[in-house]
Amino acid sequence: MDANHINPFIKSTYNVFETMFNSKVERKGLSLVETPKAIHEISGIIGLSGKASGSVVVNVSRELALGAYERLLGEPVDQINDEVTDSIGELTNMIAGSAKAELHQYEMSVGIPNVITGVGHTVHFPSKIRPICVHFSSDLGPFALLVGLTVLS
Numbered sequence: 001m002d003a004n005h006i007n008p009f010i011k012s013t014y015n016v017f018e019t020m021f022n023s024k025v026e027r028k029g030l031s032l033v034e035t036p037k038a039i040h041e042i043s044g045i046i047g048l049s050g051k052a053s054g055s056v057v058v059n060v061s062r063e064l065a066l067g068a069y070e071r072l073l074g075e076p077v078d079q080i081n082d083e084v085t086d087s088i089g090e091l092t093n094m095i096a097g098s099a100k101a102e103l104h105q106y107e108m109s110v111g112i113p114n115v116i117t118g119v120g121h122t123v124h125f126p127s128k129i130r131p132i133c134v135h136f137s138s139d140l141g142p143f144a145l146l147v148g149l150t151v152l153s
Contacts, residue, residue, distance in 0.1 A: 005149045006132050008102035009056060009095060013145055016094045017138060021071045028135040028142075036123045036131070039144050041065075042080065043116045043123055044092030048100065050108035054149035056099075057123050057131075058092040064141030071140070080117055089113035095145070106151070126150075 010027070017023045042065050044058040060068075062080065069087045070076050077084060092113045100108050116123065123146070125131050131148030 002151075003132075005052070005103070006134065006147050008099035009145060009147045010134055011102070012095045012098035013058075013134075013136065015098060016091065017140075020091070020094065021068055021138075021140060023071070023138045023140050025136045025138040028137055030135075031133050033125075033131045033133050033146060033148075036125060036146075038116075038121045038123060039135075040142065041117060041119055042085065042088050043121065044088040044113050045116065045123060046092050046096045046113045047111035048096065048108045048149065049111070050106050050152075052103065052106035052108060052149050052151045054129055054147070055123075055125055055131075056092065056096045057146040058088065058095060058143065059123075059146065060088060060091075060143040061141040064138065064143050067140035085115040085117060089115045 017025045038059050040059045040061040042060050046056050065084050069084045096110050125148040129148040129150050131146045134145045
């Protein structure tokens with residue numbers, strides 16, 4: 001995967017967190033993913049297809065999921081429920097959609113987000129795609145962004 005493919009997703013992450021949650025994020029590290037085991041409890045996953053295809057995963061802590069929901073809707077919540085998982089799906093959609101606009105040369109379509117919950121869940125990418133993982137911290141809590149794209153011939 002080319003570093004130029006991940007940069008629009010990183011930029012989009014900063015913008016979405018600042019705009020939607022009034023939250024600044026700080027990048028903590030970058031790595032290639034060997035084992036797709038989730039670091040945090042909740043993952044928003046969205047597929048991309050076109051002249052490049054792959055997936056984007058926004059893997060968030062429970063703390064971040066609850067805080068993001070509260071900032072979006074102004075209602076405190078103390079457990080992961082359907083509304084909270086929907087908000088993580090929408091967060092994933094906003095990040096992927098904004099990044100897609102910067103990767104217009106690949107004419108990509110963004111799929112419908114899915115959300116997986118559970119400690120230690122695994123998100124599988126196609127075997128030929130090795131995703132890049134970017135770790136972040138924010139005042140809402142820690143999270144990770146995983147992007148795996150392949151350019152089709």
